[in-house]
Amino acid sequence: MSDIQEVTISHLATQGDGAARLPDGHTVFVAGALPGEQVRIRIQSNGRGQLVEIVTPSPHRTTPPCPLFERCGGCTLQYMDQPSLLAWKTGLVSHALEKAGFDIPQDITSFQVPPNSRRRADLAVRRTEQGIVIGLHAKGSQDVTDMTSCAVLHPAIVSSLPALRTTLRTLNAVHKTADLHINLLDSGLDILLSTDSPLIATDRQRLTALAEELDIPRISWQRLKAATPYETAVQRAPVYQTIAGHQLTPPPGAFLQATAQSETAIQQAVLDALPARLGKRASLIELYAGCGTLSLPLGDRCQVQAYEGYEPALAALKSVGKSRVTSVCRDLNRQPIMGKDLGKADVVVLDPPHAGAKLQMRQIALGKPDYVIYVSCNPAALSNDASQLAQAGYRLETVSVIDQFLWSPETEAVCRFKRESSRRSRNALSH
Numbered sequence: 001m002s003d004i005q006e007v008t009i010s011h012l013a014t015q016g017d018g019a020a021r022l023p024d025g026h027t028v029f030v031a032g033a034l035p036g037e038q039v040r041i042r043i044q045s046n047g048r049g050q051l052v053e054i055v056t057p058s059p060h061r062t063t064p065p066c067p068l069f070e071r072c073g074g075c076t077l078q079y080m081d082q083p084s085l086l087a088w089k090t091g092l093v094s095h096a097l098e099k100a101g102f103d104i105p106q107d108i109t110s111f112q113v114p115p116n117s118r119r120r121a122d123l124a125v126r127r128t129e130q131g132i133v134i135g136l137h138a139k140g141s142q143d144v145t146d147m148t149s150c151a152v153l154h155p156a157i158v159s160s161l162p163a164l165r166t167t168l169r170t171l172n173a174v175h176k177t178a179d180l181h182i183n184l185l186d187s188g189l190d191i192l193l194s195t196d197s198p199l200i201a202t203d204r205q206r207l208t209a210l211a212e213e214l215d216i217p218r219i220s221w222q223r224l225k226a227a228t229p230y231e232t233a234v235q236r237a238p239v240y241q242t243i244a245g246h247q248l249t250p251p252p253g254a255f256l257q258a259t260a261q262s263e264t265a266i267q268q269a270v271l272d273a274l275p276a277r278l279g280k281r282a283s284l285i286e287l288y289a290g291c292g293t294l295s296l297p298l299g300d301r302c303q304v305q306a307y308e309g310y311e312p313a314l315a316a317l318k319s320v321g322k323s324r325v326t327s328v329c330r331d332l333n334r335q336p337i338m339g340k341d342l343g344k345a346d347v348v349v350l351d352p353p354h355a356g357a358k359l360q361m362r363q364i365a366l367g368k369p370d371y372v373i374y375v376s377c378n379p380a381a382l383s384n385d386a387s388q389l390a391q392a393g394y395r396l397e398t399v400s401v402i403d404q405f406l407w408s409p410e411t412e413a414v415c416r417f418k419r420e421s422s423r424r425s426r427n428a429l430s431h
């Protein structure tokens with residue numbers, strides 16, 4: 001069999017590679033190919049197909065908008081038009097839920113963020129002979145592609161990179177490598193710099209000058225891989241972010257939903273997923289609450305008991321002092337909320353990290369609250385977790401797909417599950 005083959009791509013696999021059947025029956029994965037395309041590929045020793053030529057391009061193929069597309073490993077699916085991308089992600093979520101054992105509702109709502117809207121960046125920093133490089137890892141490599149342009153990040157973040165390069169070059173703290181976590185808050189850029197060497201006094205002065213130049217309210221610092229927490233390197237002005245009408249101060253490196261638009265869409269999808277009429281006595285348990293992106297709008301509708309494992313995030317939520325939201329710091333992997341407590345709630349909302357919430361889900365399935373609203377950033381984890389709900393007798397009622405990670409295979413989804421047979425009828429909930 002020649003190592004060059006002509007194949008037709010049947011579908012995209014979960015990471016966005018085109019999949020095709022070879023004449024011998026094996027499936028081959030081809031990065032850069034779209035469904036329906038006839039392509040020539042070179043079969044590699046690892047069994048993957050390297051794209052050699054697109055014989056018949058898909059009508060959904062488009063020119064990648066970012067000049068760094070060929071090098072940067074960031075947005076691997078830029079050659080696919082945005083409607084097709086959203087349709088594919090919707091299919092991924094449906095497939096994950098079907099695999100978990102659910103019938104899929106007819107109407108799945110979906111939303112996609114615009115380019116240049118991402119307000120959260122995790123960037124790698126390398127010192128090279130030519131100077132400081134800041135960006136994402138290059139395709140299939142540990143090298144960093146210098147981010148001279150970006151089609152997903154907010155322009156306020158991209159335009160700060162030249163000054164950051166200049167300053168980081170002068171820092172003792174950046175010996176070879178560093179990480180930059182940048183959040184674009186209502187108060188401006190909030191930077192957490194993690195470096196491989198200590199921050200000395202002149203470094204602080206240089207960071208202060210940088211903060212003044214770019215009008216950055218706060219720069220925080222921590223040593224890479226050290227157990228010690230971050231410290232404030234520069235604080236020039238108040239740091240704040242408004243969530244559902246409440247102003248709070250997120251900690252350095254805080255988790256925020258990727259864009260302001262997707263935050264609103266996720267909040268709305270969760271509110272829409274609440275049972276139609278929640279009585280005054282209805283109670284809601286929220287797991288993995290962060291700084292309160294969901295707790296605060298939910299607190300306008302009912303009593304919320306919020307749990308979060310990261311104390312600084314919880315402190316930001318507590319600072320709001322919203323009376324209908326009580327919050328507790330708890331590591332839900334080590335100490336999940338038990339089924340008997342979850343079963344007393346009318347609704348459980350959870351928004352776990354990428355790995356999902358296996359242990360916590362077991363308790364939800366045991367406790368059987370009437371409604372479970374699951375916010376997921378990982379269809380594979382959603383599928384595993386939701387299968388426990390399917391086995392516990394829940395029905396999938398609504399699904400919203402929010403594409404907040406444009407041109408990457410990641411996607412967000414909000415799903416409402418309802419326990420099939422109601423155990424109780426309470427005044428708190430009207431169905």
Ligand SMILES: C[S@@+](CC[C@H](N)C(=O)[O-])C[C@H]1O[C@@H](n2cnc3c(N)ncnc32)[C@H](O)[C@@H]1O
Pocket residue numbers: 255256257288289290291292293294307308309310313330331332333334351352353354377
């Ligand atoms: C996807 S974020 C969601 C945060 C919040 N719902 C939001 O929308 O901003 C997941 C949250 O889970 C928290 N978390 C991760 N592991 C945890 C654990 N073992 N126990 C409790 N919280 C955890 C993280 O700190 C983070 O705030």
